Amino acid sequence: MPSVLFYLFSAIMLGFGILVVALRNPVSSALSLAMSFLGLAALFVSLGAFFIGVIQVLVYAGAVMVLFLFIIMLLDIQAEQRRKLNLPAVIGGSFLVLVFALQLATVLGSFPEGHRLLNAVPLSPETALAARQAAGTVHASIDQDLAAGKLPDVKLIGETLFTRYHFHLQIIGVLLLVATVGVIVISRREDKTAAPSEPAAPAPSQP
């Protein structure tokens, strides 16, 4: 990936990230966050992690941000905008970020491994194919792609996920089930008689 694209997508990611914090309207913040995640997905693709990039777009920029926008419009929290910032939080936050950035610069400066170029660590499907055949793992579809000199990212992720990480996958499935049940329990109205007095959720009033 040319350097220009790296800088472009980094700028998109960081610029819209700053807008998330800076903008006063929650809807603008949410849309900026979606753009920031799109930039991040492009960086994933630049690292050869195609599957993770697609998942980032589908799950984060798609599902999660739509959920955020839905909740923001459901709650209709426009009235929150008029408050002024409290000064201790601004000073404390800026100081914290400054210290963090300084620490980051120091750590990265003394990290010789980090000075390797992306071109200096090339991926070699031939080596991978030889290693797979030596280890006795035969998966015709993956091996064909590797022999053709391609990187079958999704197939390799699937293979890893369903062999070495199958137990983790099941745990994650249970976690999602528990989260789904939990969400239903939490968001259920406790008192059915109090329901008519709820002024909740008119249609979103902003354009």
Add this chain to the structure above:
Amino acid sequence: MITLNDYLLVSGLLFAIGLAGVVLRRNLIIIFMCLEMMLSAANLSLVAFSRFNPSNGLPDYNGQMMVFLIITVAAAEVAVGLAIIIALFRARRTVHVDDLDAMKH
């Protein structure tokens, strides 16, 4: 050309922006969005390390599995967190953290 440090720096800056948002903003939903941003910044570091430390000519897929699990957990976290925010808004009529100080008193 792009080095590993560039990716780590960008990732760290995104994390710092998210941290600043969590500390600076008083709106619960914005704070929650900034938490998501910090999780994604960690993901970028993991993917960068996975790419720059290849094993047998392929990226180290253990790192990308970690990212996959983090994204899944983050999605579950968003669902539960937003449900809690909805319940909180029903009870208190606000999502402003300065008004949610019942545990202080």
